[in-house]
Amino acid sequence: MAVQHAPAPPVQFQTSPSRYRHFQFQVQGDLARLSMNVQQFEPQREGYELKLNSYDIGVDVELADCLQRLRFEHPKVRTVVVTGSLERVFCAGANIVMLRSSTHGFKVNFCRYTNETRLAIEDASDKSGLRFLAALNGTASGGGYELALACDKILLVDDRNSAVSFPEVPLLGVLPGTGGLTRLTDKRKIRRDRCDVFSTLAEGIKGKRAVEWNLVDAIAPLSRWDEAVAEMARSMAAGTKARGEQGIELESIEPEGSDQVASAYGPLERTRWRHLDLSISRSARCAELTLRLPERWETTQAQALSAQSGWWILRALRELDLCLCNLRFNEPNLALVLLRVQGNPKAWRDTDNLLAASTHWLVRETRFFAARVLKRLENTAKSFYAIADQHAAFVGTGLELALACDRIYAKDDEQCAVHFGVTPMNAGVLPMSNGISRLQTRFLGTPEQASQVLAQTEDFDTARASELGLATFAPDAIDWEDELRLAIEERTSFSPDGMTGMEQNLRFAGPETMETKIFGRLSAWQNWIFQRPNAVGERGALTTYGTPLRPSFDTQRT
Template sequence: MEIDFQTEPQRYKHWHLRLDGRVAHLILDVDEDGGLFNGYQLKLNSYDLGVDIELNDAIQRLRFEHPDVSIVLLESANPTVFSSGANIRMLAGASHAHKVNFCKFTNETRNAIEDASAWSQKTFISVIQGTCAGGGYELALATDHILMADDGSSSIALPEVPLLAVLPGTGGLTRITDKRKIRRDIADVFSTLEEGVRGPKALTWGLIDQTVPPSELAGVIEHLVCQLEEPPDTAGNRTGIILKPLERNSSDRTVSYSTVRVDKNRTGRTATLTISGPQSAAPENNDALSASGAAAWVLRCARELDDALLHLRFNEPDLGVLIFRTEGDSATALQHDAFLNQHAEHWLVREIMLYWKRVLKRIDLTSRSLVAVIDPGSCFVGLLAEIMFACDRTYMLMGQLDGDPRPSPVATLTTSNFGPYPMSNDLTRLQTRFIGQPSAVTELFDLIGNPLPAQTCLDLGLVTFAFDELDWEDE
C-alpha cells in the first residue's frame, strides 16, 4: 500500500481542529478502526503514522492558514485517556525500515511544534486528563506548557523500558533532561516506573507545569489563555493563505509535480529528483506574495519537495541513492532568494523560510546516499545551493557539453547559505562542512554573489568532484 502524506481537515479521521478566535483546539479523537494498515486497532488514543500525518498537516495549516492563532490547546476527546502512545501491535507488525521512518517522522512533527513555538508566535498547551503514556507524553513534552488534572487517576509515564525493553524513541528522555532540565537520577527513576506518576509527584519532579482539580480545569484554562493570548508580534492583521492540494501525477517510474520531478531507476536503485527553478520574476512586494498564496513558486516548491522526500522515504525503501538536480535560470532564482532575505520580517516570508528550513533538515536526515549533480542549466544558487550542501557528495561539470549551447554551470552563494537555514545541530551546512576549517566559511562569505565555476568550487571545497566533458558521463 502506498502511503499518501497529503490530507486536509475535512478528511481527518483522528483529530478535530476547532478555532475560537485566536485560540485553536487540536483534539485527539483516534478512530480505533482507522489504522493505516490492517491487523491492529488504535485503542486508547494510540497512534500510527496516519495519526501523525494528520497532526503534521494541522500544524502546517495553523502556521499558514491561521497566522493569528496564538494559543493551541492540545486536548483529548476521551476523558480517561490523553494518549497511550504509539500502537504496539502496529510496531510489532511493521518492517524495521517503517519503524525507523515512523519514529523519525513523528519526531520531526514534534520538532515542528517546537519550531512554531519559537518562531511563529504560537504557544502550545497540553491539557492532560487520564492516562498519558509513552509517545503520548512525548507529544506533550513538545508543547510549551503541560496542564494536568489532579483527579487521582490522571498520570504520565514512559513505560517503554519496563514493559518493552526499548528506549522512548521520539525524544522522551532527551526532552526530559535537555528541555525540562530534570535531574538525571529522577529521569532514570521515572523512565523505569511502569505505572508512571500522578499530578503532585509529576509537578514536584518538574515533569509537568501545573495541576488543577477537575472542577477548576475549564476556568484555569481560560485564565491561562487570557494571560498568553497576545502574541509578541502584533503588528497589523495577518491574513492566512489556503494550502490547496498539491497537483501530483504518479506512475511506477515517475512522480511529477509542477516544480519537482522524481525519476526512479529500479535497476540501478536510484531516484533522481529534478527541481525546477522559478519561471517568472520574484513578487514585487509582500502583498503580491500573499496574493499568490500557495501558488507562489517558493512555497509550492517547498511543499512539493517535502512530499516527494516523504514518498521516497516510506514508499521506495529499495531506492538507496537519491540524486538531486536543478534546472532553470540562475538569475531568476537569485531574485526569489533575495526577495526572501529582504522581506524576512513579514510573517508569510518568515513561514516560508521556516518551512524550507524544515524541508532541508528532512533531506539531512533522510537515510539514503545523497548526490548532487551540477551540469549546464543547473541553478544551484542561494537557497537551492543548500540542497547540494546537504548531499554526501557533489559532482560538477567543468565547461560545456558538446552540442549543448547552454553555458558552463556555476554555483552562487548568498546570505541564505550563512544562517537562515541551520541544520539540526544549529550550524549552517557550510559551517558543518568546514567544521575543522572555520576560516574557510569566513572566506566564502566574501564571495557572496559571485558566480563560481567548477574549478573554483573544487578549489574552495564546495564540490567533491569536478570533471570535464571527457570524463563526465563515465563518472
C-alpha cells in the same frame, strides 16, 4: 510468537482538516484547539486497532498537516491547546501492535517522522511564537507524554488517577524514543536520578509529585478543568503576538503527469510536479529528483503575497517535502537520490532577497519551512548526490540543497552552463539541526573557507566551486558520464545499513543540540534496541507484551 508483517499500503502524506479522521481542529480568534480523537477502527493498514488514542503514521500525518496549516493558514493564532477527546485518557502513545507488526525499516521511518512532527511543534514555538499547551485531560503515557513534552507547557488533570508515564522500558523493553528521554533531561532539565525513577515506573507519576518533579507545569481539578485550560492558554497568549491577520490556504498539490524516460541506467518512471520531477528506477535503486526553476517568478513581496500558496518557492518546497516523505516510506529499497536544480539562477537571487530580508509573516514562515525541508532531507536514510550539469543553478537556497547532499558532482565543461552562487540565505538563515549553517558545518576546521564562499557576490562555475571546496568531484566532459555511472553503481552496492549509519554520522559535524541528540543518540539507541532479541526475539519484551508470555532476557549487558 511469530512477527507478522502485514503488507503495507502506501502512506498518504497529503490531507486537510476536512479529511482529518483522528483530530478535531478548531480555531477561534487567537486560540486553536487540537483534540485527539483517534478512530479505533481506522488504522493506516490492517492488523491493529488504535485503542486509547494510540497513534500510527496515519494519525501523525494529520498532526503534522495541522501544524503546517497553523503556520500558514492561521497567523492570528497565538496559543494552541493540544488535548484529547477520550475520557480519562489523553493519549497512549504509538500503537504497540502496529510497531510489533512493522518491518524494522518502517519502524525507524515512523519514529523519524514522528520526531520531526514533535520538533515542528518546538519550531513553531521558537520561530513563530506559537505557544502550545498540552492540556492532559487524562493519562498521557509513552508517546502521549512525549507529545506533551514537545509543547511549551503541560497541564495535567488532577483526578487522583491520571498520570504521565513512560512505560516503555519496564513494560516493553524499549525506549520512549520520540524525544522523551532527551526532553526530560535537556528541555525540562529534570534531575537524572528522577528521570531514571520516572522512566522505570510503568504507572507513572501523577498530581503534586508530577509538578514537584517538573514533569508537568501545573495540575488542575476536573471541576475547574476547562477554566484552568482557558486561563493557562490566555496567559500563554499574553506573552506572544499574532503574526498576521489573514492566512493563506495551502492548496492541495497533485502531480501533473507521469511518463517513462530513458536514462544511462535504464528506463525511469517519472512523476512530474509543477516544480519537480521525480524519476525512479527500482532496478537500479536510484532516483533522480530535479527541481526546475520557474521561467517567470515573483520578484516583489507584493507578488509573492498575492500568489499565496502558489508562490513558486513555497509550492516547490511543499512538493520537495512530499517527495522526500514518499521516498522514505513508499520507496524503501531506493538507495540513492541524484538531486538537480536547473534553471535561471536569477530566480534564486530574487527569491532569496525576499526570503532573507522580509519581515512579513508569510515570507518568514516560508523561510522557516525551507529550513525544515532541508533538515528533512538530511534526516532521510538515502544517499544524496547533488549533480551540477547542464543548467545547474545551485545558488542561495539552491546551494543549501547541494550542501545538504552527501557529495556534490559538478561537471567541468565550458559547453555546460553550471551556476553556483551564494545569497544571504547561506549565511545562517537556514540552520541545520546542529544549530549552525551548512557552510559552517562543512568548513568546521577552516572557518575562513566559509567566509570566502560567502564573499562571492557573483555566480561562479565548477572550477571555482572546486577551488572553494564546494564540489566533491569535478569531472570534465569526457569523464563525466563514466564517473557518474561508477559513483552510482558503487553507492548502490554498499550495505544499506552501513550507508545509513555512515551518512548519519558524517552529516552533522559540530555542536550537539537537543535535536541532534534526539536523532543521533536517542533514536539510534532505540533502533538498536528495536533489533535486539530482548525486544523483538521470540521471548522479547515487545513480542510478548499483551500475550500470555513473560519476556525472557539475554542478561549480558552490551
